Amino acid sequence: MQSKKGKGEMGLRDYFKNILRLPKTFLESFVRHGKPNSDRARSQTVMSNIFLHIHSTRIHRYTLKKTFTFGLGVIAASSFFILILTGILLMVYYKPSVDLAYDSIKDIQYVVPGGRFIRNVHRWATNVMIVSVILHMVRVFYTAAYKETRSFNWLMGMVLFILTLGLSFTGYLLPWDQLAYWAVTICSNIAASPRELTDALGLTPYFDPGGFMKVLLLGSEEIGQDALTRFFWLHCIVLPFLMIMILSVHVWRVRKDGGLARPDNIKEKDLQGIEEDGNTRNVFENAPQKTYGLMCLVRGKTPAVGRGPENTIPSWPTLFIAEFALFMLTFAIVCTLAYFFDAPLKELANAAVPENPAKAPWYFLGLQELVSYSAFMGGVGIPTIAILGLALIPYLDREKQTLGRWFDNRTGRKVARESLVYSAGVTIALLAFTVKFGWLRNWFPDIPQLVIIFINPGTVLVSFFVFWSFRCLYKFDSTRISAIALFTCFIVSFIILTYFATYHRGPNWDFYWLKSQWPIH
Amino acid sequence: MSNVDAVKGTSAYEVESMSRRDFLTTVVYGAVGAALSFVLFGLLRFPKPALFPDIPKIFKIGRVEDFPVGAEKIFEDKKVIVRRDAGGLFAISLICTHLGCIVSKHAGLFECPCHGSKFDENGKVKIGPAPKALEWLKVSQLPDGKLIVDTMRKVPIGTRYAI
Incomplete structure (x- = not known):
């Protein structure tokens, strides 16, 4: 009797004890390791969390060198994260319909509490993302971090670059104002511009890839409800989904490819000011032969074999603090810009009156300058060549070299500097020539279109760059040097063309020194 | 072995x-x-709509009396200019053949605001990146005497609907 009663009491006591211990037991079921104050627990913190484990558990100290990466990849990812959050908020009030879209954006701008700020943040985060994505690519290229095992990840980076541009372009139509309507008119006709070539060859009635692309994009032959629906669908579902997927692969592969690229011989000077882990040093000094079991599966150089103590530290917390700091920095930049500068919103879209000048978003303006010579070459031909060229870099330049140093060495720096001067010279000279003297049609009014497609300032520029790159290949007998020459040429001319089209092209795409000289109409 | x-x-x-x-x-x-x-x-054919629900491609422009010789009318929403000269009536599309902006008439030339293409009175390219002339569209008459323009049907430059 007595024991039975005792048993019942025990059960009841356990029950209440469990209730009291609920927060603790829940936390233990959720985080199954101790506080991250030992190396083991720190590794577990990273390994056992699905979001953290796409990072490696330990990183090399060189990874944290500020002037090596400038944190550009993290800034790009942070701005994408901010874009997702603000985008989700904007979707609460936005209505993707031709009749309602413009008014709903106006509501967001003027009526919804905080709406204007959220829209501005969305707008500015886009700009920050595009700039940081381009600079990130520049960093990876010049530090040769696309080589060997990392080739495929460079390719993933190219896909992410295209997705970034696609996302910002599809978002451009959604406000349904004049700016949106005419920028997208131009871009959708660029999609149709292979017609320029098929027309010149007389093939269009039988083979019309341009027309097909345009209909695929707009769901019609002109911009209307179908185009808005498709752009909304791409902008809010398809492209973000692809972006998240491929971004995960991109980050995860950084880990699988052995962390960020780094030189074989790192000087102590390079690591100055970067936190080190005395504890690890001891561990590895005691066991210098230690390798990880998994290392046999990972290609490339392993951090430990035959090289004594590694110079690594646990990712938790140093790496995550650095990443979080970069996120906060990005957030601060974006919020400051959003506070002072409003996202533009022009009049309601009007299909009968084009904007003058009708300019695409700034990052497409370099291309728009080329488009103003030939729609097909500037809008399809040259971008395709550029993207293909970029994607093929790691497959065509397979030289063994030291990774993770800006411009490799003195020769690299010299060629980059010379290419900068060469490319700037050629681009500016060609622009000045075209503005001053015009192009083929000004001199020979009846010239066939086919000639203009293949000989226009855009293709001339590309030929100059290709020539220069082959010259460097021959002179230095190195594919890497040749790649540096070509890449520098393209980046520099991209910047100059973008600047030129932004500030020196006015109404009717005429040249003006200053915006204040634009005619009033 | x-x-x-x-x-x-x-x-x-x-x-x-x-x-x-x-x-x-x-x-x-x-x-x-x-x-x-x-x-x-x-x-494969899913993304291509079976029909395009946009503005009508054929539209009425009035009667012959509305177009005395030398008359010129711009149909802004249809992006078409209709003119009549001694040879008859003709319609020219105002959509720039470069990238689809709308050209407007200045001093006898059609000018495109987007990339500066210029076309002469008959729509032939004078200057700029436009790859071909502005399109001439078919003009015809309904049995009740009303004139129509069919924006889907292009005709060679210089084709006029004789009256």
Whole structure:
């Protein structure tokens, strides 16, 4: 009797004890390791969390060198994260319909509490993302971090670059104002511009890839409800989904490819000011032969074999603090810009009156300058060549070299500097020539279109760059040097063309020194 | 030596008559491939709409009396200019052949605001990146005497509807 009663009491006591211990037991079921104050627990913190484990558990100290990466990849990812959050908020009030879209954006701008700020943040985060994505690519290229095992990840980076541009372009139509309507008119006709070539060859009635692309994009032959629906669908579902997927692969592969690229011989000077882990040093000094079991599966150089103590530290917390700091920095930049500068919103879209000048978003303006010579070459031909060229870099330049140093060495720096001067010279000279003297049609009014497609300032520029790159290949007998020459040429001319089209092209795409000289109409 | 022969013998035998397992595997691969390609081909035309629900492609422009010789009318929402000269009526599309902006008339020239293409009175390219002349559209008359322009049907430059 007595024991039975005792048993019942025990059960009841356990029950209440469990209730009291609920927060603790829940936390233990959720985080199954101790506080991250030992190396083991720190590794577990990273390994056992699905979001953290796409990072490696330990990183090399060189990874944290500020002037090596400038944190550009993290800034790009942070701005994408901010874009997702603000985008989700904007979707609460936005209505993707031709009749309602413009008014709903106006509501967001003027009526919804905080709406204007959220829209501005969305707008500015886009700009920050595009700039940081381009600079990130520049960093990876010049530090040769696309080589060997990392080739495929460079390719993933190219896909992410295209997705970034696609996302910002599809978002451009959604406000349904004049700016949106005419920028997208131009871009959708660029999609149709292979017609320029098929027309010149007389093939269009039988083979019309341009027309097909345009209909695929707009769901019609002109911009209307179908185009808005498709752009909304791409902008809010398809492209973000692809972006998240491929971004995960991109980050995860950084880990699988052995962390960020780094030189074989790192000087102590390079690591100055970067936190080190005395504890690890001891561990590895005691066991210098230690390798990880998994290392046999990972290609490339392993951090430990035959090289004594590694110079690594646990990712938790140093790496995550650095990443979080970069996120906060990005957030601060974006919020400051959003506070002072409003996202533009022009009049309601009007299909009968084009904007003058009708300019695409700034990052497409370099291309728009080329488009103003030939729609097909500037809008399809040259971008395709550029993207293909970029994607093929790691497959065509397979030289063994030291990774993770800006411009490799003195020769690299010299060629980059010379290419900068060469490319700037050629681009500016060609622009000045075209503005001053015009192009083929000004001199020979009846010239066939086919000639203009293949000989226009855009293709001339590309030929100059290709020539220069082959010259460097021959002179230095190195594919890497040749790649540096070509890449520098393209980046520099991209910047100059973008600047030129932004500030020196006015109404009717005429040249003006200053915006204040634009005619009033 | 005899071992090698035996191995050779069996492999030749297996090539000749497929085992049941290999046969079924092949069938499964075939079935999966067929199913997926049927789905893919079925969806191939999905993104292209069966009809375009935009503004009508054929529209009325009035009667012959509305267009005395020398008359000129711009239909802004249709992006078409209709003119009549001694030879008859003709319609020219105002959509720039470069990238689809709308041209406007200044001093006898059609000018495009987007990239500076200029066309002469008959729509021929004078200057700029436009690859071809502005399109001439078919003008015709309905049985009740009303004139129509069909923006889907292009006609050679200089074609006029004689009145």
